[in-house]
Amino acid sequence: xxxxxxxxHDAAKPLIAWLKEHGNPHTQIIVKDDHVKVTQxxxxxxxxxxx
Numbered sequence: 001x002x003x004x005x006x007x008x009h010d011a012a013k014p015l016i017a018w019l020k021e022h023g024n025p026h027t028q029i030i031v032k033d034d035h036v037k038v039t040q041x042x043x044x045x046x047x048x049x050x051x
């Protein structure tokens with residue numbers, strides 16, 4: 001029997017292939033039980049909370 005990790009990896013392969021063809025390094029796919037969403041980050045900055 002395949003492990004949960006292997007099962008998830010196999011399920012994600014087609015989405016990863018789609019993302020490589022249609023996305024860029026800022027694109028992500030969010031999968032929920034009732035929809036799939038493709039998003040892209042517009043801007044991101046690390047915040048140093050020690051200042």
